[in-house]
Amino acid sequence: MKNLHALGLGTLTALGLAAMSMVPAAAEWKPTKPVEFIVPAGTGGGADQMARTLQGIIAKHELMPTQLIVINKSGGAGGEGFLDVKNSKANPHKIVITLSNLFTTPLATGIPFNWKDMTPVAMLALDEFILWVNAQEPYKTAQEYEAAIKAAPDGTFKMGGTGSKQEDQIITVAVEKALGKKMTYIPYKGGGEVAVQLVGGHVNSTVNNPIEAVSQWRGDKVRPLCVFDSKPLPYTDKILGDLSWSSVPTCKSAGLDVEYVMLRGIFMPPGVSEEQVAYFVDLFKKVRETPEWKQLMKDGAFNQTFMAGAEFKDWLTKAEATHKGLMQEAGFIAAAN
């Protein structure tokens, strides 16, 4: 049955291709074989969770005629996955989800790729960062924690984070600059592990994404102090007692002038046609309408900005410049660059 279905689609596509030469506007590209969904990170992290949710949503609502297959290529801080996409020129059956390593990996390691080597499709959402401490620590507000850091000698307070010279450490360096005090940054493999190390009291604070630490918050094991965004989060569902994501103040309002959000975006290999890009933009617009996606956005307190086309490219250009600036200041740029 499914094969017949696929055959029918194949014919349709062939007809479509024939029609394209005459009336380009009527032609619509559709995938004709399974689409590989590259995750340039390990299993279980934020990007992986989002990719597997997308796979589930697309399969459940039959939004695509062929399968979507998630493949983790995490080698070289994600460089492996990005190089694979870069080298699959004009292959429309491959997409990749990004995290900040889209910008940080080539800068920090010198692995030769840039977001311009790929075709930007769409921004799905922006992931937030929150400053967390263990619930047993005495600091109830960001101000109290900042004061404690300032009062102690350099390196007293330990910040746990995911990876090295990536988003978590970039934020840590920005916090250090804002406070004028050094912290000790300890890198771990994944966000879940970082949250548990905070619960176990092995680090003093973290900058986990909301989804990575929400379950520990509900269990009253960790406490959010402030969010690194320009405005508070809009989600008002109760999480612990009367507290919800919307009750977390912005770091700026708490005297810590640091803002950072992370791109969750989709890219394709270079050299694909506009119809092919349009197909995926449309696909992800449909995904955004599903209840499962809305639930994921709520659970993870994501910033639901959606962008495609020229607007998305402008955003990327600016974000790249921002990262370059931040990493230069922190001294994270590889010698090769």
Next chain:
Amino acid sequence: MLENFTYLYHGFGIAADPFNILLMAVGILLGVIIGVLPGLGGANGVAILLPLTFSMSPTSAIILLTCIYWGALFGGAITSVLFNIPGEPWSVATTFDGHPMARSGRAGEALTAAFTSSFVGAFVAIVMITMIAPLVAQFALRFGPAEKFAVYFLAFASFVGMSKEAPSKTIVSMMIGFALAAVGLDMVTGQLRLTFGFEELLNGFDFLIAVIGLFGIGEILLTMEEGLEFRGKAAKIDAKVVWHTWKTLPKYWMTSIRSCIIGCWMGITPAGATPASFMAYGIAKRVSKNGKNFGNGEIEGVIAPETAAHAAGTSAMLPMLALGVPGSPTAAVLLGGLLIWGLQPGPMLFVEQAEFVWGLIASMYLGNIVGLILVLTTVPLFASILRIPFSIIAPVILVICAIGAYTVNNNVFDVVMMLVFGVIGYVMKKTNYPLAPLVLAIVLGDAAEEAFRQSLLASGGAISVFWSNPLVSSIMGLGLVAGLWPLISNLFSRLRTPQPA
């Protein structure tokens, strides 16, 4: 604790649903097939099937997926015993005695012992989960980087101290493993190491490629040299082999209990099944009456690692559910599944989703029983594979190895690497360098290095962090004793019998 049993009783009600039992059988069979094919692995199997489960209830879905995992664990033992190819890291220790047993015509016995021990290990771990789940989760939280490093140190040290070969050869082999493990991204500095500009090396050396090459290909090369013959060919296939083996198993109760304890402990402290299996094997070898015969086909040498690996593998589910930290790649994929079903692993899961958690725990009991029955009935079938002439089976193994190596990363370069590792394995065997320490170092080297450097970062470079609290110092102390055991025992025997040198 009493209410745990009430919950468990309800859990059985959910898990014993006929549809769920059917799912268990299907899952176990799929898992065994996945486990037999090296390289496919439990994580991939679960990942491929994950989307199929979205239409089921979360409890049914996790029953299917965990049963695939149990099946893969059982299946991993089959290739280890028959062909010396461990499908998973924790099956490596099973090959040491399992494969020699198969070669001397006792494949059926080895498989029965392996399956039964896995079952015992898993069962004990589940009982432990049932009784003390909340306490265990608390204990796992005490493990920071220093404690983790201490556990890895203990695993490495006990290997050096317990090995049959000269400690110097073990250390050489281990150091090669550490060097290979260092290739790729250095997590602490975010820099690439030892890749020499080759993009293929970005990901480092995958454990599976190394193992398929070192053990599988190396074994084929050796057998070719020895005259193209599996000695297992002469084996008599007896349908009653399962029963006969069972009669001998109770003799080894001490080994089982010891391995269960090691396994549960290593599973809860998130060190995992691989060090557990190696440590259980090493200690059994040192303590057992038959210790000298280990490595030549001693049934105790199969029981010890299999029991420990499965006790660890099962108890590792607990930190995943209670803390949201996946202990293995398979657990990580399962974690992704939980999130899609709308379940947040973490401290509140046991409170808010009691039905799901206890249904899962009940399904662990039932799934393991169903699994044991299924795999035991197939023992004679698998054992008879060895009766196929080597000239036919060898090319098949070679092709399966190549496919396995390719599927790890969908990369032809890995197949070449596998062949290179095969030659290395052959040379090392000919020169009597042990392969196991090399494999252990590839598997755990990265994690151990990371934990070591994280500890030093946190302590500001002071090495005293490894003696900073009773927990970490006692593990380090054990490690030191284990590593220096040959020297210590030497000293003791000299003190006891003062002889002129």
